[in-house]
Amino acid sequence: GGKLVNAADWGQWTITNPSATGASLVFGEGYALLTAKGYAGQGMYQAVNVVAGTKYVIDMVTSSTTGLRDSWFEVYCGHSAPVTGVDYSEGGKLRNINTWAGCGTAPFSGKISVVGCTADENKGVFTATKTGVAYLVIRGGGDDMKDGIKIKSIEMRPSL
Numbered sequence: 149g150g151k152l153v154n155a156a157d158w159g160q161w162t163i164t165n166p167s168a169t170g171a172s173l174v175f176g177e178g179y180a181l182l183t184a185k186g187y188a189g190q191g192m193y194q195a196v197n198v199v200a201g202t203k204y205v206i207d208m209v210t211s212s213t214t215g216l217r218d219s220w221f222e223v224y225c226g227h228s229a230p231v232t233g234v235d236y237s238e239g240g241k242l243r244n245i246n247t248w249a250g251c252g253t254a255p256f257s258g259k260i261s262v263v264g265c266t267a268d269e270n271k272g273v274f275t276a277t278k279t280g281v282a283y284l285v286i287r288g289g290g291d292d293m294k295d296g297i298k299i300k301s302i303e304m305r306p307s308l
Contacts, residue, residue, distance in 0.1 A: 149194060150208075150302035153178050161192040164232050164287070171289050182288050183296035184219065189289025193230045196284050196304060198276035203307040206242055206272045206284065209300040210264075211257035212293075219252060219290025221245040221297050223260070225274035225304070227282050236285045241269040245297070247290070273307065 149160030158175040165171065170188025174181050182190060198204065206223055226238025243260045245252040251265030264270040276282060284304055288297060 150304070151178065152176075152180055152300065152302070161194050162230075163190065163192050164230050164236075164285075165190045178300060180299045181296050182221070182293070182299065184289040184293045185291065187218070187289065187291050189220075189235075189287060191230075191236070191285060191287025193236070193283050193285040195229075195281045196225075198274075198279065198282045200276050200279045202276050204274045204276065204304050205307050206274060206302075206304045207259050207261045208243075208286075208302040209258065210245065210260045211298045211300075212252065212295060213255055214294040215254045215256070216245075216247050216252045216290060216294060216297070217292040219245075219247050219288065219293050219297075221252070221260075221288035222286075223272070224285040224287075225282055226285075227276075227278060227280070230283055230285055236283075236287065238283075239274060242274060243272050244269040245288075274304075 170186040171184040171190035223243035
């Protein structure tokens, strides 16, 4: 489902909405588009099978043609299932674009591993503590995401 090319890919993701209004996450051919206003947020997640002790590198292509204002975009992965209405934070931020931390304010396009910010929150490595299901969670929001954040080519691969 990481390529987001069609309804079969989109159907592998569950949309979760911690905010009642003001945010939207829609799928298009090859992408998901997250927009928000009024400090609302929204996200999506997918259950993935992992093996205990294995490190997984998470990356994706993100872009905004206008840049963002007062906005955040975060990636998490953990063994607990997300709960609608609760901000997911298990495992800490693995990837991050955050205008308060100084990135995302100007137009950007590229892998989040390159365009993301705050190095301590943009390492992108999840280490499975047990074999079974983990949840890859992508969420964001803000006061004015302008044209939003386009998400493409989501990857979660075992580290070599």
